[in-house]
Amino acid sequence: MKLTDYLAQYLADSGIKKVFLVTGGACAHIVDSLGKNPDINYVCMQHEQAAAMAADAYSRVTKNIGVAVATSGPGATNLITGVCCSYFDSIPTLMITGQVNLWETKGERKIRQLGFQETDIIDIVRPITKFAEIVRDPNEIKYYLDKAIHIAKSGRPGPVWLDIPMNVQHAEINPEELIGFTPEEDPSDLNRHTPLLSTHTVAVEAMDQIMKAKRPVIIAGAGIKLGKAENEFLKILETLKIPVVSTWSGIDILPHNHPLYIGQFGVYGNRAANFTIQNADLVLSLGSRLDTRQTGGQPKTFAREAYKIVVDIDNHELNKEWVVADLPINADVKDFLASLLLLISKRDENISDFSDWQSICLRWKERYPTVLPEYHQQEGSVNSYVFTRTLSEVLPPNSIIIPDQGGNLTWTIQGFGIKKGHRLFSAFGNSPMGYAMPAAIGAAFADPTANIICIDGDGGFQMNIQDLQTIRHYNLPIKMFILNNNSYGIIKQFQEVYFGGRYEATVEQTGYSAPNFVRVAQAYGIRAETIHDHSGIKEKIIDIINSDEPILCDVKLDESQKLIPKLVAVKTGDGRYISKPIEDMIPLLPRDEFMENMIIEPLEEKTGSKKSSEIN
Incomplete structure (x- = not known):
């Protein structure tokens, strides 16, 4: 069986119905095999960047892996911007590129290029993929496909890349003799996370802290959808009735008329959500990396009087020293919420009542609409x-x-x-x-x-x-x-x-x-x-x-159309711009009105100047 015929059937058997591509000489065998396979279809895009972006969106909607195919050299490098989209948003995609024949690659020679349109794409893309490899042995195609798709989907998802030389593409293989990839036997499997404490143990501590709180808030991040934890999330809300603010990538977790949904928080968030999270005494962050667009430029001012419980599948995010969690939980959001639900079921009616706090948050939502x-x-x-x-x-x-x-x-x-x-x-x-x-x-x-x-x-x-x-x-x-x-x-x-x-x-x-x-x-x-x-x-x-x-x-539109509300910075005496805390957005509220909305102590500006400007 021709290797690319096997590749096409493998993708079809993986539930992939569409492959986005721009054809070329180095990937012609791949495209031909896709074209003659009745179980899968390709979509011709006009640019490889667009193909990678289409594959990214295909993955988001189908909750399966998205695939793009391109030729060597410029075709491969054109994919990169789209691959970055998948990498930073944790979207599982597979890029398959053609490469020159193995004997036409420069190898260890100190030259720039040997084969026509040869580019060492694998070394270029390793920093923006979870796994990238050139397939040198035709009999390893199943192993690398298994491994790539496993890595793309497991742990924190992301893009993977396989580069297949032309002589490997048209090689004859026996599918029954191919050896697959077994995650449990591979020491290089970096997708496994080994929490210091069991998910159940940290869920007990989290539950205790939530029950002590008076003004808790839940951050709904992209990890809820990525972890397929929507049902568990909704059950948590039905039981605990804690106000919710979302990140931009978590914006569609709840209908915006939901009685617990307050809004999107951050630099370009809305006032109600920012007042909610800044006045909270406990924050439960679910699947959000809490980046600068969410916290503002000074992370110490973010939810500064709240006990922070941060659930993230990526331990590196928990250790990045931006927002410091009081209780960092390295776990799959779905597993954590399942443990929390089990604990809730054992408490009978002994659940805290946050209805007064919910009413305050809803008043902010009503008082400060974005569309005036x-x-x-x-x-x-x-x-x-x-x-x-x-x-x-x-x-x-x-x-x-x-x-x-x-x-x-x-x-x-x-x-x-x-x-x-x-x-x-x-x-x-x-x-x-x-x-x-x-x-x-x-x-x-x-x-x-x-x-x-x-x-x-x-x-x-x-x-x-x-x-x-x-x-x-x-x-x-x-x-x-x-x-x-x-x-x-x-x-x-x-x-x-x-x-x-x-x-x-x-x-x-x-x-x-x-x-x-x-x-x-x-x-x-x-x-x-x-x-x-x-x-x-x-x-x-x-x-x-x-x-x-x-x-x-x-x-x-009016050419002077503005983006408001937004976070601002204040200029210091030495010319630096320091971010204000996210509750204090422009257009600035009258100071007496602003103070009315602050349950916690507002921060004083010690900048040497009253001139304000936009941050980011």
């Missing part, structure tokens, strides 16, 4: 928060929403109201412009029954604009909304703060520009619409999402 009433009165252009809120109101269940990066991502996270059945994700960690459209393609193939919504900016959309052809070719009914402020808006705000409003390389006058997106879409044979203002905006969105064809919609 006056935004709806804007004339002559579309307010981004009005658009994202209106879109969320009319989208039915079974909708997948994929924002890109920059301003459009922030407006979506802050303004969108998740309903039951909504799924919202982006490449939160790597955050590259150009992710949303390829990811929407991957999601469309992963779930053909879902409403696929791509939310992009005029800048980011141009990064992978070529894959409009993929959407047209496969007639994917993706709805693309471009929040068009004719600039790199989030960088403009940064320039206003630090560079006196000198908009270098961010507006048309200094070199940035965007095309007429309606004409671009029409050139690809895709229907295009424009929303100029709030007049009939709801009806226009409904008409678009109810269509069964791909549509691009150019949403005309």
